[in-house]
Amino acid sequence: MSSVAEQESAATEGAAYDGLRLRGLTKSFGGFTAVDRLDLDVPRGSFFALLGPSGCGKTTTLRMVAGLEAPTSGSIELAGQDITRTKPHQRPVNTVFQSYALFPHLTIFENVAFGLRRRRVREVRTKVEEMLELVELTTHRGRLPAQLSGGQQQRVALARALINEPEVLLLDEPLGALDLKLRRSMQIEVKRIQTEVGLTFIHVTHDQEEAMTMADTVAVMNAGGIEQLGAPSALYENPQSTFVANFLGQSNLIEGTVIGRSADLVSVDMHGVAVSVPAVRSHADGAKGWIGIRPEKVLVGEPGEELDAPGNTIPGGVVTDVSFVGVSTQYLVRMPWGQELQVFAQNTGRNRLFRTGEQVELSWRPEYAFLLDHDQDASAGAQRVDAS
Amino acid sequence: MRSGRTGYLLLLPGLLWLLLFFVVPFYSLVATSLYDPAGSDFRGYEMTYRFGNYLDAVTDYWRPLVRSLMYGAAATAVCLVLGYVLAYAIAFKAGRWKNLMLVLVIAPFFTSFLVRTLSWKLILADDGVVVDVLQTLQVLGDDGRLLATPVAVVAGLAYNFLPFMVLPLYASLDKIDHRLIEASSDLYAHPVVGFFKVTWPLSLPGVVAGTLLTFIPSVGDYINAELLGSPNQRMIGGVIQSLFTDANDYPAAAALSVILMVLIVVMVLAYVRRAGTEELL
Numbered sequence: 310m311s312s313v314a315e316q317e318s319a320a321t322e323g324a325a326y327d328g329l330r331l332r333g334l335t336k337s338f339g340g341f342t343a344v345d346r347l348d349l350d351v352p353r354g355s356f357f358a359l360l361g362p363s364g365c366g367k368t369t370t371l372r373m374v375a376g377l378e379a380p381t382s383g384s385i386e387l388a389g390q391d392i393t394r395t396k397p398h399q400r401p402v403n404t405v406f407q408s409y410a411l412f413p414h415l416t417i418f419e420n421v422a423f424g425l426r427r428r429r430v431r432e433v434r435t436k437v438e439e440m441l442e443l444v445e446l447t448t449h450r451g452r453l454p455a456q457l458s459g460g461q462q463q464r465v466a467l468a469r470a471l472i473n474e475p476e477v478l479l480l481d482e483p484l485g486a487l488d489l490k491l492r493r494s495m496q497i498e499v500k501r502i503q504t505e506v507g508l509t510f511i512h513v514t515h516d517q518e519e520a521m522t523m524a525d526t527v528a529v530m531n532a533g534g535i536e537q538l539g540a541p542s543a544l545y546e547n548p549q550s551t552f553v554a555n556f557l558g559q560s561n562l563i564e565g566t567v568i569g570r571s572a573d574l575v576s577v578d579m580h581g582v583a584v585s586v587p588a589v590r591s592h593a594d595g596a597k598g599w600i601g602i603r604p605e606k607v608l609v610g611e612p613g614e615e616l617d618a619p620g621n622t623i624p625g626g627v628v629t630d631v632s633f634v635g636v637s638t639q640y641l642v643r644m645p646w647g648q649e650l651q652v653f654a655q656n657t658g659r660n661r662l663f664r665t666g667e668q669v670e671l672s673w674r675p676e677y678a679f680l681l682d683h684d685q686d687a688s689a690g691a692q693r694v695d696a697s
Numbered sequence: 698m699r700s701g702r703t704g705y706l707l708l709l710p711g712l713l714w715l716l717l718f719f720v721v722p723f724y725s726l727v728a729t730s731l732y733d734p735a736g737s738d739f740r741g742y743e744m745t746y747r748f749g750n751y752l753d754a755v756t757d758y759w760r761p762l763v764r765s766l767m768y769g770a771a772a773t774a775v776c777l778v779l780g781y782v783l784a785y786a787i788a789f790k791a792g793r794w795k796n797l798m799l800v801l802v803i804a805p806f807f808t809s810f811l812v813r814t815l816s817w818k819l820i821l822a823d824d825g826v827v828v829d830v831l832q833t834l835q836v837l838g839d840d841g842r843l844l845a846t847p848v849a850v851v852a853g854l855a856y857n858f859l860p861f862m863v864l865p866l867y868a869s870l871d872k873i874d875h876r877l878i879e880a881s882s883d884l885y886a887h888p889v890v891g892f893f894k895v896t897w898p899l900s901l902p903g904v905v906a907g908t909l910l911t912f913i914p915s916v917g918d919y920i921n922a923e924l925l926g927s928p929n930q931r932m933i934g935g936v937i938q939s940l941f942t943d944a945n946d947y948p949a950a951a952a953l954s955v956i957l958m959v960l961i962v963v964m965v966l967a968y969v970r971r972a973g974t975e976e977l978l
Contacts, residue, residue, distance in 0.1 A: 377879050397882040398891075410880040414898045423894075424884035469884065 325389030328353040328509065329374065329477050334383035336369050343369040345533035346383065351477070351511060351526075353388070356503050358512045358524030362556070362690070366533040367513045368407075371479050374511070375404045387476050398427070403470035404479040408486065409462050411454035417441070417465055418450040424473040440472040443502065460491045467499065471506060480512040484519065496522050517557050521545065529553050531690065545603075549592045551681050554601050556690035561607070561650045562599040562681065575680055580646040584621040590679040597683040604651035606677040609640060609669050610660075616672040626650070626669045631662070638662060642669060730951035738945050747948070754952040758936050762957070765933040768847065769916035772854035773862075776911045777904065779855070780862035784903070785896075787863075788870035802863050810857065814924050817853050818844065821925065845927035853921035861910035869903025870896070905972045913961055933957055 329351040336344040344366040351357045359367040372378040374385060376397030385393045392400055403424065411420050421440055425433045441447045444464040454462055463483060470478055483499070484492045500523045503510045514520050520527045521541035528538040529552070537544055537553045545557050554560040565577035565584070575591045577584050579600055586600065593599070610616045612624060629649060630641035640652040640663065650671065654660060663669055729742070730750055736742035755762070787798045805813055821827055821843040831837040843849045873896060881891035919934030926932075933953065940950035 375883055377883070397879075398885045398887055402883075404880070404883045406876055406880060408874075408876060410874065410876040412877060412880070412895060423881070423886075427885035427887075427890065473884070 326350065326386065327388050328355070329511070330386040331370070331374075332384045332386070334370065334373060334385065335381045336366070336373060336378060337381045342533055344373070344380075347534060349528065349535060349538075351509060353476075353509055354507050355526055356500065356510045356512065356524045358514060358520035358527045359530055360514055360517055360520040360527050360556075361530035362515055365530040367515075367530045368481055370530075371404070371481055371511065371513050374477065375402055375479055376400050377404075401473075401476040402479060403473050403475040404481060405463075405466045405470050405483045407481045407483070409454075409466040411462055411465055411469070413454055416451050416453060417446060417457070420454065420465055421468045421472055423469060428473075436472060440468045443471075443505070444468045459487055460495060463487060463495060464498075467502065471502070471508070474506075475508065477509045477511060480510060482514055483512070484514075484516075492519070499523060521557070529556060531556075546677075547590055547679055548601065548681070550689070551599060551601075551685040551687055552690035554679070554681060554690070555688065559604055559651060559691075560601045561604060562601050562687045563644075563648060563650070564597065564683070564687075565600045565680075566597050567593075567595070567680075574675075577680065579623070580644070582621070582623050584623075584678065585675045586678045586680045587676055590676075593680050593682040595683055599681040599683060599685070599687055601679045601681055602673050602677060604639070605637070605653040605655075606673050607650065607652045608672045609642065609652045609654055609663065610672065612668050612670050614670060616670070621675055621678065622670060622672045624670045626671050628663050628665050628667045628669055631665055633662070640669075642671060644671075726951050726954055729947050730955050732948045732951075734946065734948045738947065742947065750948045750952040751956065754949050754956060757949070758933065758953060761931050761933045761936045762953075762960075764930070765916050765957075766960070768851055768854060768922075768930075768932060769912050771847075771851045772858065772915045773908050773912040775851065775855040776859050776862040777908060780859055780866055780907060781900075781904075784863050784866035784870050787867055788873075789875075799867070802860050802867075805860065811920065811924075814853055814857065814920055817849075817856065818924055821849050821852070844925060845930070847926070847930055849925040850922050850930045850932075853925045854915040854918060857918070857921065858911040858915050861914070862907040865906035865910065866900065866903040869900045869906075873899050901972060905969060909965060909968075913965070916961060917957065 329349075331347055331349040334344055334347040334349075335342065347366075347370060349370075359370060361367045369378060373380050376392070376395060376399075380393060383393070384391060387401065392402075412423065415423070418437055418441070422433050422437045425436060430436070437450075438447065441450055444467060446461060446464055446468070449457060449461065454465065457465065463486075466483065480499070484495050487495060496519055499510075499512075503523075512520070512524060521544075525540065526538065527541050527544055529536045529544065531552050537549050544553060548554040548557065548560070551560075551562060554562065563579055565579040567575060568578045568583070569576040570588070570591075573588045575586045575588055577586060577598065577600055584600060591598075608616045609626075616622070623644065625645040626642040628640055629643045632639045635656070637656055638654045640654065641649045642652055643649050652671065728744065731744065731746050731748065732742035732750075733745040733747055734750060734753075783802070787795055787802075791798050819825060823842050823844060828837060828841070828843055831843075832839060832841065837843075843852075877895050877899070878891055881895045882888065886894060916932075917934045919932050919936075919938055922930050922932040922935055937950050937953050937957075940946045940953065944950075
């Protein structure tokens, strides 16, 4: 596992870094800067995800690592070697393309053997058979790509890249063309293969769930740069910007005025209610800020009810919408200051369901809240169509 | 059973057309080739099933026959090299000039075949620029010429049939997903290797279609040989034409026509089978 702290220490070592290192990487197309002075360290052997909405520069970054796009400036270093200007066919990097890009005139066997044959590796047959076994396609070796289903083609694309044992394997939205069910099983499959072969995987995706399930480190990209980087749980639980808070899952962001800061707590006046946020979860220095709380961390109860959450209690809510989704119930609660907050309540059977129009009280534990910079757009990264 | 009868009804006009303008003439051609050659246009011919006409035709005219196949093959080879480069450039490098370049490829068709070939006569003329330059460069001797040589005929054929090569090649190349070429370079293929392993095999349907569309009409062509060559470059089409119109030897002309047709069909079948592109037929 790799943490942000480990990465930072690796970055400061200066000596030969055995992973992939991007420094000041920039790519402009005409007047448009797709990737803007990107610094990134991907530790060897990690499953790394570049997550972001379309147009955030994640695919361009990947193509620059593959050598299919020349950087405008900056450098790419792999296992201590500068490969910024190395031709794609000379890089120890392989890509699983978004549309697979299998060679339609070659059999599955020859598709997988392509890289080995170009490098004149010996024992092609044994290696290809081994790889076909890994992706469970041995019986399809003689077929053409067009005779395979989408999921099978995807596995061929993976095998064709993996067999070369690259320093870095790049996956460009590899599951994007599959339907939801197949995608879920391929996510587990790819993760299993990565654990088995132990190569560095860099996975580009716009699907936050996919990134969080598969990767051990996720870098959230926005507008050509990295917003935040870390383990999926760290990103989700403690987002440092409104973009990450909204793009990764959903967040309630409520305006508040800072009324006091102590060593480990920040007190905030939230429309007349005093709430507190742990200092380590405060990412705003100004007098105002966005108090963030995940919908599933908010408890809902009748006015005056003793909720299992000492600390922040906010009275005066009115339920405006109820959606029952089986495992949970999703409420929209209008607060006295007019904002509607989302609440996801687990259907544990302990709490009764509330109906639209009922008076409720909300509550959450202070350690779940986070405080974000008020200068940021509270809706940044939101309003995506999920799992499309 | 909605489509049953209507389908056949829709076939009818085409079948009638083929019957009238292909089956009947073809039958009459084969029949003519077996007539007694002693007859003539005026006195009429007698059907004697004389298969010897074929042997006579081959012994008398095997030179122009072989020459035609060779000129056709040479013109096709020239077209393939020039056409592939041109089609590749249009498909992959032309960008927004793509459509303009395609129009330019077809533009010669706006003038008549004869006029275009005649203008080549001017280009290759003894006192023309091309001969001048080649003489200065010592490629041609001081009294060397291009007109009335096989070079002129093959050049004319290649020029006239180049669009038939470029268009199918372009269609094939343009269809190739650029990401496949990226994938090949990602998988350690040098661009040149990538071309031969990915681009070339994927363009084969275009190569086969283009070579057929160039080879077949060039073998049968006689205008280029007539206008740019001398009697020494006479092609089989010219022989057939003069046998029909000048010598009035219908049986010989018909026999030669059938021989040419069979030869080409056999060669095309063998070629297509070898290239593994039967779906084109």
